[in-house]
Amino acid sequence: MAKRYIILDTETTGTGEADRVIQLGFMVLGEKEIEVQNELFSSEVPIGFGAMEVHGITPSMLEGKPKCKESGAYKRLQELNTNENYLIIHNAPFDITMLEKEGFKTQMRVIDTLRVAKHLLPDEEAHRLQYFRYKMELYKEEQKEADALNIVVKAHDAIGDVLVLKLFLSKLKEIVLAQFPSENPVDKMVSLTATPILIKSFNFGKYKGKTLKEVATSDAAYLRWMLSGMENLDEDMRYSINTVLGS
Structure with a gap:
């Protein structure tokens, strides 16, 4: 089976030990098609007001939603969880830790675009995804991409951030090719992810x-x-x- 690239983001009830995933958004990049998964989940852990301020997900939006593990998006992610595939996240340790609370143990090769960016662009004043969204003018490209995939772009929304991350990944790949012309850019990003x-x-x-x-x-x-x-x-x-x- 051809390898796939899963670009993923979560939104959560907060950032503490007890907090849980309430939104999972990811794109699956295949050879030709792009699959989009985006789902909200109910949680027994209440959403913190600080988290609500960031992502705008309110308790009423989660009424009647499945638990994360029971959702179609989570089950699809489990289907994709093989060592041929690549999992691409900005600040991967956070999302992977959150998904582990739902029983997900990644078998995929991980690319953390936050760490890759810190390696490649050490002198930037910040390495947040929204910073690069403006610095690299990704916002000028995102609407066309969003329309093609029927996605609404909102900052700090899981699927909106995934779309921005897809554009950012393309820019990072160009930088890797420029800095390491003799190396495979995807493999190099996996290597940089594993390098402190x-x-x-x-x-x-x-x-x-x-x-x-x-x-x-x-x-x-x-x-x-x-x-x-x-x-x-x-x-x-x-x-x-x-x-x-x-x-």
């Missing part, structure tokens, strides 16, 4: 603008506190702190 990023300086907090090496010398206790005290610490930052501390 060594962050050199802080772009937040009280040490914003300082290098991790400087802080390791002047206030190593702060870095050790970050490792033990910050639950949602970015895995690349964790890797970088451990590196500068010599762990």
